[in-house]
Amino acid sequence: MTTTTEAVNLTAPLPRGGIVQSVRDSLVIAKRNLLRMTRIPEVIIFGMIQPVMFVVLFSYVFGGSVSVGGNTSAVEYRNFLMAGIFAQTVTFATAGSGAGIADDMHKGLIDRFRSLPMSRGAVLTGRTLADLVQTALTIVVLVIVALLVGWRIHEGIPKALAAFGLLLLLGYAFSWIGALIGLSVRTPEAATSGGLIWLFPVTFVSNAFVDSSQMTPWLRHIADWNPFSATVQACRELFGNPGVSQSDAWPMQYPVWASLIWSIVIIVLFRTLAVRKYRSAAG
Template identity: 80%
Template sequence: MSTLTGTGADTGGPTAAKPRGGIARSVADSLVVTRRNLIRMTRIPEMVIFGLVQPVMFVVLFSYVFGGSMSVGGNTDPEVYRNFLMAGIFAQTVTFATAGAGAGIADDMHKGLVDRFRSLPMARGAVLTGRTLADLVQTALTVVVLAIVGVLVGWRIHNGFLKALGAFALLLLLGYAFSWIGALIGLTVRTPEAATSGGLIWLFPVTFVSNAFVDPGMMASWIRPIAEWNPFSATVQAARELFGNPGVVRSDAWPMQHPVWASVLWSLLIIVVFRTLSVRKYRSAAA
């Protein structure tokens, strides 16, 4: 009569499998999905190219079309405005990536990719985390190109390399936070086209009712507090301080007094809230 031999799991031999914990599994699965999305981006280079063209156009248009008519602290020198402008353009660029994140997730939903991932033994939140991380990598590439263009039009940093890195880190953190808003929009709408429209329509008031392009002190009295407490404005203000660029507007609003802390806190709050809502929406859609 034959006897059953012990498996590696029974004997503690080399074939014993060690199950990963929940966090380790989620991280590993998220990185796999991130790699998948990055490979997909390289196979559709026009996505990256178009993502680079738009912010470059904004830099050129605002610098050479509007720059001569803008005043920064009473100074109408176009070069001063270009240095004032760049932090706002950087912030606008990282947040406008939200529309792409939402459209990508909506496209995956529309094509039934959710059903394919649901059949795999993977963490549910990994699909969304992987997508947002891949978008963050693309956004970082766009910021590098945009910084080069900024230098070409006369933008300079004045507070050293390390503080400039800190400014870019805050900008990318804001972009990553906003990508979770895009993820929620992409999970909510039915088509990629609707996700693109829904991802942009709310971004225009967020970016323009801010200190990105003009001094909030020039705005109507009722709208100035909105601009000063705007998470977008906090990051722009922090970036200007760290870059050492002109136009660091002082006000009594706490985010403008402590822009670095305000930027970090706003971004982390947005990530916590919208990641929770997005994962919950994804689970209900995949149920």
């Protein structure tokens, strides 16, 4: 019995500790996932097509029929819309994160990672970082399309870059929710479905596509305190786009701070839960 136990201990490498080593392990996993993405370009292409379709459809189907501050101008609505489309794009990438992790679990790749002497959280951190890079590329394409349909920045490049930083931070935060979902289901298909079900109410019960002041009072209250709405409102202010909120809710009065706080809280909470789920699965 003792000999068997010693043999198991010798063949099961212990994860190396330390923040520096954890960062290195995470970057290695991120690089592996980025290389994998380049070998399956259709995933990146299809991921870019969907948000582009949203821009075109919302701009030309709803433009001119939705009031923004009493103005029904199509150009005004396009400028109002784009912050919501940007935020929707970074959050919908969550479903892909969850499906990717579920697929790795299903194929046994995660089990192979567990046999290596690496930080336990690095596998998930590397995956979410790689997904963040893909999301950033999608945003670049989306900005080009938005400029073509008439969207403009009015507050300068530094504030615009700050807005994109908030968007990517929100996307990274939501990717940890996707990671937890991916670890909690048995198949990639279930992860995709589970990743989208909760995203639709989060994105549509918000100020992304319509002014929340046009909603019923109880629904407006939910929309104003929605983390998604805080980021959308912060981006509108930083871009200089129309849609100044008249709400007294704190997130709408201080949307930049609200966006930062919400994103950090989500990252801390769901990263902790995801890594714990990963470790329990490893056990």
